[in-house]
Each structure stands twice: as C-alpha cells, then as structure tokens.
Amino acid sequence: MVDAFFSSGGGRDLSLKDKFLEFNWGFLLLLFAISSMGFAMLYSVADGSFDPWASRQMVRFAIGIVILFVAAFVDIRLWMNLAYPAYAGALVLLVAVEFIGFAGMGAQRWINLGIVQLQPSELMKITLILALARYFHGLTHEEVSRLRNLFVPAVLLGAPVALVLKQPDLGTAVLLGAVGVALLFLAGLAWRYFIIAGVGALAALPIAWNMLHDYQKRRVFTFLDPESDPLGAGYHILQSKIALGSGGLFGKGFMEGTQAHLNFLPEKHTDFIFTMLAEELGLAGGIALLGLYMMVLFFGISVSLQTRNQFGRLIAMGVTINFFLYICINVAMVMGLLPVVGVPLPLVSYGGTAMLTLMFGFGLLMSVYIHRNMEITRNPSAFW
Secondary structure: OHHHHHOOOOOOOOOHHHHHHHOOHHHHHHHHHHHHHHHHHHHHHOOOOOOOHHHHHHHHHHHHHHHHHHHHHOOHHHHHHHHHHHHHHHHHHHHHHHHHOEEEOOEEEEEEOOOOEEOHHHHHHHHHHHHHHHHHOOOOHHHHOOHHHHHHHHHHHHHHHHHHHHOOOHHHHHHHHHHHHHHHHHHOOOHHHHHHHHHHHHHOHHHHHHHOOHHHHHHHHHHHOHHHOOOOOOHHHHHHHHHHHHOOOOOOOOOOOHHHHOOOOOOOOOOOHHHHHHHHHHHHHHHHHHHHHHHHHHHHHHHHHHOOOHHHHHHHHHHHHHHHHHHHHHHHHHOOOOOOOOOOOOOOOOOHHHHHHHHHHHHHHHHHHHOOOOOOOOOOOOOO
C-alpha cells in the first residue's frame, strides 16, 4: 500500500530513491534562506530572544519541511484524486468557522483544535488550486470557454470567497479571487468573459462599497490620505513609511531599528515585518529578500513550462501565483501603495497556518517537478 501511495505510475515507476535524486535541493535551500531571514527578524523583534516568536516559527518550519517532503513524494495522480475531497474538507472548515470559530483582530477566522489554531481560509488557497486544476485537466481551450463548463468553477471559486468575505477577511478573499481568475486565464478561458466580468465589476463598485464594513472603508480613506488622521487610522502606514525611509541603503544595523524597537512600528512581527527588515538592513536587505523570492517564482514558472500534463502545469502556476500575490500585496501594503489588508509576508511573517499551507503548496510544486514527464489521463487510476 505504501508503494502504491508513492508510486509514480505512467512509464517507468520511480522509487523513493529515484525521487530523492529528482528532488530539487536548490529549491529547498532557497526556502531555508528566506525563512532564516524571517527567523532573524523575529529574533530582533523580541530584542535578542528566540522566544516567543522565532523559536515557534522554527518549529513550524521544521514541521512544514516534513509536510513538503510527504507532498512531494506522493504520486501526483493521487493528488488529482484527492483534489475534490481536499477542497470539500476546507470548505466544511470554512463553514465551521461561522459556528465554532473564534474572533481575533476584528474578524472570526480561526478554529481552535487544541494543539493548533487553524485558519481554514489559508488552507482553502491551496485546495482551491487543486480543485480548479483537477476540473480543467484535459479540457481544450474551446471546452473551457463553453458556458456550461463555467458553472462548476464559478461555484468552486464563489463559495469560499463569499464565506471568507463574511468573516470578514477582505485580503484573503481578494487573494482567492485573484488566484481563481488567474487559473481560469491559464486554462484558456476566452477573453470576452474577462471583459464582461471587468465591466460588471466596475458597475458593481458602488454596491460593493456600501457592503464594506466601516473599518474597511476607513482603510481605503487612510490609503488615499494617511496624513488626514496621523494618530489614528493613518498611524500604521505613516510609521511604516518613516521606518522604510530611515533605513537608507544599508540600514541602521541588525537589532538597531529605532522605529521597531521603540514600538512606533505596529504589528512588526506579522504584517509589517518587511518594514522592520528594511529599517535594519536597508534597501540592500530588502532587495536581497526580494531577489530570493524572485528565484522561487522563476522556479515555479520553469516547472510549469516543463510539465507535460495540464493538471501539474496548473498546480505549478497556481502555487506560484499565490506566492507572488502574498509578496506583492504585503510589500505594496507596507509602502502605502495598497490599503492595509492583513496579508503576511510569506515564510517571514510570524504565523502558523500560513507557513504550513505554503509549505504544503511548495510540496505540491515539487511533486509536479518530480513527475513533470508523466502524462495523465482525464480520469487517472485511483490509489485507494
């Protein structure tokens, strides 16, 4: 049964030894490098102590590595068979948040499982990619663009977005919607649907504005004019800009950031950790981190281009786009280029569910890489 679970199928079966040899260890080294920068920043946030954040983040990363290896070595056809059940499980957890979830930071997003506090919306980001990739696998561009074939992906995407908006968590809802739309584009959906959707979205903006919560409207006003309330709603972004600018080219030095260590900078271990990094390590440190991120993104795109099956291609691009959106939204947010929406910096910000789901996503990406030469039928053999 274990052999079937890890068997590669299709052509020459790959043993676990073969998969270890196929595994891209340089990619794993990249993840270690990025996470190490996060550990260092969390150590600095705690004024030179591994507790409470850095030590916990290291444990989560170690667990994430195990998850990555398991996901990577599992036969990709098994992931295809598990795509819908995994999505359904994540959707059930999202519904459960409404009944047994607890609130934090103004929203009800978490479920307390005793040993861990789970944020189902983070898990949904990956299972949505799996489900959409499963649905579109084997469909031609013409079949994808037929109206009757769009009902299922619309439901797959619309249900979690609606549930996440109800929590409310606008940032995660935007991420889910953006990843879903990107996969529709990559699957070959005709341009006319995007044009129609775009026009419809613009027409619905007044309705959407009225549906926003008061604090979400304040975030938009703060984004447009943070100086209008420098000690209130605009405080976070103004302090972030001050810290970013004061870092200069090479920063004030590790653990020497005044804005962070004098507690002017809010949420410095989560949403605004990039600001702290830029203050202490300067523009050079920020570019170094972004450079590592770029290498991960290039790897994901490369895997997608090399993969012979559509399921794997869509997973690779879905995981890569999801990772890119994390980076783009967080960095733009702390620079004042986007409203503050509470999106963490991947592998650097403190957070359990986000770290583990990202590592699971990277495990799927590595599974695609290992099985990149496999051709998969529309209905692959089951591995039950």
